[in-house]
Amino acid sequence: MRIGELANLSGLTASRIRFYEAAGLISAVERKANGYRDYSPDAVWILEIIASAQRAGFSLDQIRHLLPLGSGNWQHDELLDALKRKVDEIEDMQRRLKQNKAHLLAAIRSIENRPADMPCSDRTKWVLDRLREEGAVEPARGKTRRAAAR
Numbered sequence: 043m044r045i046g047e048l049a050n051l052s053g054l055t056a057s058r059i060r061f062y063e064a065a066g067l068i069s070a071v072e073r074k075a076n077g078y079r080d081y082s083p084d085a086v087w088i089l090e091i092i093a094s095a096q097r098a099g100f101s102l103d104q105i106r107h108l109l110p111l112g113s114g115n116w117q118h119d120e121l122l123d124a125l126k127r128k129v130d131e132i133e134d135m136q137r138r139l140k141q142n143k144a145h146l147l148a149a150i151r152s153i154e155n156r157p158a159d160m161p162c163s164d165r166t167k168w169v170l171d172r173l174r175e176e177g178a179v180e181p182a183r184g185k186t187r188r189a190a191a192r
Contacts, residue, residue: 147177
């Protein structure tokens, strides 16, 4: 099938398909006498897998190593390990995002509840002290920290 038909069937642009081909993600295609690329029917599902894997956060290099060497030649154990690792990465990212959100909410609360009668420079210190108490901000490092410890 020609690239236009493959683009229609896969929902990808022809330039994206050529990019995947150049990146070695889809098999080199035969060129007809007229110079047109001729893709196998398997290219449709391979492109679906590539697009889905990218949406799941896999890099192109990771995808390249996970794709089957040919139709039906999946490396099941490697694929399963890679999928489990990706789930672990997503869970780690979710934990970091939850922590980041908690820190931002603590900053918002501290700013909203700061004493209005303090000078601006003292308010900043007050807010940072509240954030440190909640663990949202780490204490300053270097000379300031050593001086505080004395």
